[in-house]
Amino acid sequence: MGIRGNQTSWESLNRVVPPGPLTIIKRYAMACDFEVALNDTTAEVDAQFALDALDEIDRLESRLSIFRSDSTISRVNLLASELDVPVEEDVWEILCMALDYAEQTQGAFDPTASPLWRVWGFAKRDGEFPSAEAIAQAREKTGIAHVRLNPERRAVAFDQSGVELNFGAIGKGYALDRAAQILLEGGVNDFLIQGGKSSALAHGGRVNDYRYDAELESSADAPVASAEELDEESGLPKRRGKRARTAEEDAAAALEAWLPSDLTSIDPSLRHANQRTGWTVGLSHPLAPDKRLGELWLQDTALGSSGSTYQFFRSGGKRYSHIIDPRSGYPAQGVLATTVLTPSAAVADALATAFFVLGPEQTQAYCDAHPEVGAIVILESERHCSGLEIEVFNLSDQTLRLY
Numbered sequence: 001m002g003i004r005g006n007q008t009s010w011e012s013l014n015r016v017v018p019p020g021p022l023t024i025i026k027r028y029a030m031a032c033d034f035e036v037a038l039n040d041t042t043a044e045v046d047a048q049f050a051l052d053a054l055d056e057i058d059r060l061e062s063r064l065s066i067f068r069s070d071s072t073i074s075r076v077n078l079l080a081s082e083l084d085v086p087v088e089e090d091v092w093e094i095l096c097m098a099l100d101y102a103e104q105t106q107g108a109f110d111p112t113a114s115p116l117w118r119v120w121g122f123a124k125r126d127g128e129f130p131s132a133e134a135i136a137q138a139r140e141k142t143g144i145a146h147v148r149l150n151p152e153r154r155a156v157a158f159d160q161s162g163v164e165l166n167f168g169a170i171g172k173g174y175a176l177d178r179a180a181q182i183l184l185e186g187g188v189n190d191f192l193i194q195g196g197k198s199s200a201l202a203h204g205g206r207v208n209d210y211r212y213d214a215e216l217e218s219s220a221d222a223p224v225a226s227a228e229e230l231d232e233e234s235g236l237p238k239r240r241g242k243r244a245r246t247a248e249e250d251a252a253a254a255l256e257a258w259l260p261s262d263l264t265s266i267d268p269s270l271r272h273a274n275q276r277t278g279w280t281v282g283l284s285h286p287l288a289p290d291k292r293l294g295e296l297w298l299q300d301t302a303l304g305s306s307g308s309t310y311q312f313f314r315s316g317g318k319r320y321s322h323i324i325d326p327r328s329g330y331p332a333q334g335v336l337a338t339t340v341l342t343p344s345a346a347v348a349d350a351l352a353t354a355f356f357v358l359g360p361e362q363t364q365a366y367c368d369a370h371p372e373v374g375a376i377v378i379l380e381s382e383r384h385c386s387g388l389e390i391e392v393f394n395l396s397d398q399t400l401r402l403y
Helices: 007-015 042-062 072-079 091-106 114-119 132-139 171-185 214-222 247-258 345-369
Strands: 022-029 032-039 146-151 155-158 191-195 199-203 280-285 292-298 300-307 312-315 318-321 335-342 374-379 383-386 394-396
Touching: 007 335, 032 042, 032 171, 042 072, 042 091, 042 171, 042 191, 091 146, 091 171, 114 247, 132 155, 132 191, 171 199, 171 318, 171 345, 199 280, 199 345, 214 394, 292 300, 292 335, 318 335, 335 345, 345 374
Parallel strands: none
Antiparallel strands: 022 032, 032 191, 146 155, 191 199, 199 300, 280 292, 292 394, 300 335, 312 318, 335 374, 374 383
């Protein structure tokens, strides 16, 4: 697929008419900062619903965190090898969703992979190369085949001891989905809610946040040359380049394009290039997180990212990430980062992990079969995009190769 955009013109227009101010309401949960961003024009009315949404995230953490001994999942992991453990409706919902996507991705995403994560040392954030015997023992306790569900009682059991459930690769996204539901039910239609640096869900748009393509504008309205200026070979009138506008003319043109509440006053050929796009989210370089690979525009969609920027170790000259391929028991190789766009934040999180394991070819096949899913897969020396329209992603031109 083609990617196009003009980073310079986008930044230039932002200087003329910057996006509107925001009110950001923040709370620490699930080992990261959750933030609700609201347009300043509606923040006073919408703030209480944002607080209610953050309360919902707190409540879900109390049920889903494996790091809290009193959580529902900790109780399941302690008792489910001995008896059926009933769970709350929301825990049942995320459990069924996790098992479904584990099956859809042929085990590339697996909520029971904690034994492998532990044996590789990542539970202590101190990666180490384990013995083949230790990996084999951990694999014996991994896999959704070990999980038994009782829908009538809404209960879960394991077929052996040592099996664990861990929703770390889907829980933040699920919390964002539930928080967004509270905001929408409260009549909040424009917001961006984020869970750390890896999960986001956007609805509506940010005031004044438009995408602008100066290249499309200049080609659309370049004037035709006079009759005296003819091409020598074809005999047809030449098209002459557009006169460079002054800074004042640039500002006037930008204001004319941005300020109308609808697009009826804009030249039809430019409407595609000058339209409200939702919320702008930067895509970080996986090896240099202070740099951007590009920008994504989110509107009524969710984003989930997975990568090895911070959690990895080196052994024998190779880089091993904390994302384990449950099917082999070894860290996934060849991928630096994945980003997924799809309507559900929980699904985006789960697929971001799965695509990191599956790699670009199988990711492409999944996206081809699921048109609501788009993905960016960053490899060591290239990137692949699947299922994304060209107006969704603007590629920054200063970072073309990754090593």
